[in-house]
Amino acid sequence: MDEVDQDAMTSKDRPSLTDMMNHFITDSPEYSEILAVEVGGSVGRDESDDDSDLDFFIYVRRNSLHSFVEEKALDLLRALVSPWIFHGPEYKENFGWTFTGVQRSHGCVSIIVRDETQLEPNYMRGAGGKIAHDPANLLRRSLAQSALTSIPTVALARSAMVDSYIKIMKVAKEISRGNDWQARKYYRQILENATLLVRVITGVPPRGRSYRHPGRGMEREIPQARSKEIRRLETDCMKSITPDLIIRTTALMADLATRLDDVELDINWNDLGRRTAGALRADSSPPGPL
Numbered sequence: 001m002d003e004v005d006q007d008a009m010t011s012k013d014r015p016s017l018t019d020m021m022n023h024f025i026t027d028s029p030e031y032s033e034i035l036a037v038e039v040g041g042s043v044g045r046d047e048s049d050d051d052s053d054l055d056f057f058i059y060v061r062r063n064s065l066h067s068f069v070e071e072k073a074l075d076l077l078r079a080l081v082s083p084w085i086f087h088g089p090e091y092k093e094n095f096g097w098t099f100t101g102v103q104r105s106h107g108c109v110s111i112i113v114r115d116e117t118q119l120e121p122n123y124m125r126g127a128g129g130k131i132a133h134d135p136a137n138l139l140r141r142s143l144a145q146s147a148l149t150s151i152p153t154v155a156l157a158r159s160a161m162v163d164s165y166i167k168i169m170k171v172a173k174e175i176s177r178g179n180d181w182q183a184r185k186y187y188r189q190i191l192e193n194a195t196l197l198v199r200v201i202t203g204v205p206p207r208g209r210s211y212r213h214p215g216r217g218m219e220r221e222i223p224q225a226r227s228k229e230i231r232r233l234e235t236d237c238m239k240s241i242t243p244d245l246i247i248r249t250t251a252l253m254a255d256l257a258t259r260l261d262d263v264e265l266d267i268n269w270n271d272l273g274r275r276t277a278g279a280l281r282a283d284s285s286p287p288g289p290l
Contacts, residue, residue: 035138038057057096157196
C-alpha cells in the first residue's frame with residue numbers, strides 16, 4: 001500500500017482521511033478481516049474543529065483480532081497519515097487496542113482496533129458516529145439500535161457518586177503533596193460528576209446521549225441556578241482549593257444525593273467535607289475511607 005504525501009495536504013483536507021481509509025480497506029484484500037470502520041469522538045459527533053483528534057474504530061473478526069493488532073494495524077496507520085511520532089499499541093479494557101500517530105497536517109490520528117462483539121448495541125454508541133466502511137451494514141444496524149437503547153441513569157449516578165467520594169480524598173492528598181495541578185484536575189472531575197447528577201435528576205441528557213462530557217452545553221440545558229453554582233465552584237478552584245471550597249462541594253453532593261431516590265449509597269457527604277477540610281487546615285494526611 002502506498003503512503004500518502006501528507007505535507008501536500010492542509011487541514012481542510014482532513015475529512016478526506018475517512019474516504020482514504022475506506023479506499024485502503026476496499027482496495028486491499030489483505031484487510032478482509034475488517035468488518036466495519038467508524039469515525040468516533042468529536043468528529044463523529046459533528047462537533048470538531050481544526051484541532052480535534054481523529055479516531056477510527058476498526059471492527060475485525062474475533063478470530064483475527066490479535067493477528068491484526070500484531071501484523072497490520074500499524075501499517076494501516078502509517079499508510080493513512082505517515083506519522084512523525086507514534087505511540088502504541090495500548091490496550092484499554094472495554095475500549096480496544098489503540099495506535100496513535102501525530103502528523104503536521106492532521107494532528108493526532110488514532111486507530112482503535114476492536115473485535116466484532118463490540119458491534120453490539122449500547123447506549124454510548126447512541127451518541128452517534130460516522131461510518132467510514134460498512135459493506136455488510138453491521139455498523140448501521142448497531143448505531144440505529146443503540147439510539148433506542150435506554151440510558152442506565154441509576155448506574156451512571158451511582159458511579160458518579162462513588163467516583164466523587166474517592167476524588168475528594170485524592171484532591172486533599174494532592175494538596176498535601178503540593179501538587180496543585182493534579183488536585184485541580186481531580187476537582188474538576190468532581191464537578192463533571194455533579195453535572196451528570198444534575199442531568200440525571202432533571203432528565204436532561206447531554207446532546208447525543210453521551211455522558212462522557214456532561215458539562216458541555218450545560219448553561220443552556222440544565223437549571224440556571226445549578227449551572228451557575230457549578231461554574232462558581234470551577235472558577236474558585238482555579239484560584240485555590242480551600243477548606244471552604246471542599247465544604248461547599250460536599251454540600252452540593254449531599255443535596256444532589258437527597259434527590260436521587262434510586263441511588264442507594266451510604267455516603268455521609270457533610271462529614272466527609274468536614275474531615276477533609278480539617279485535614280487541609282491542619283496540612284495533614286486526608287481522611288481514609290469512612
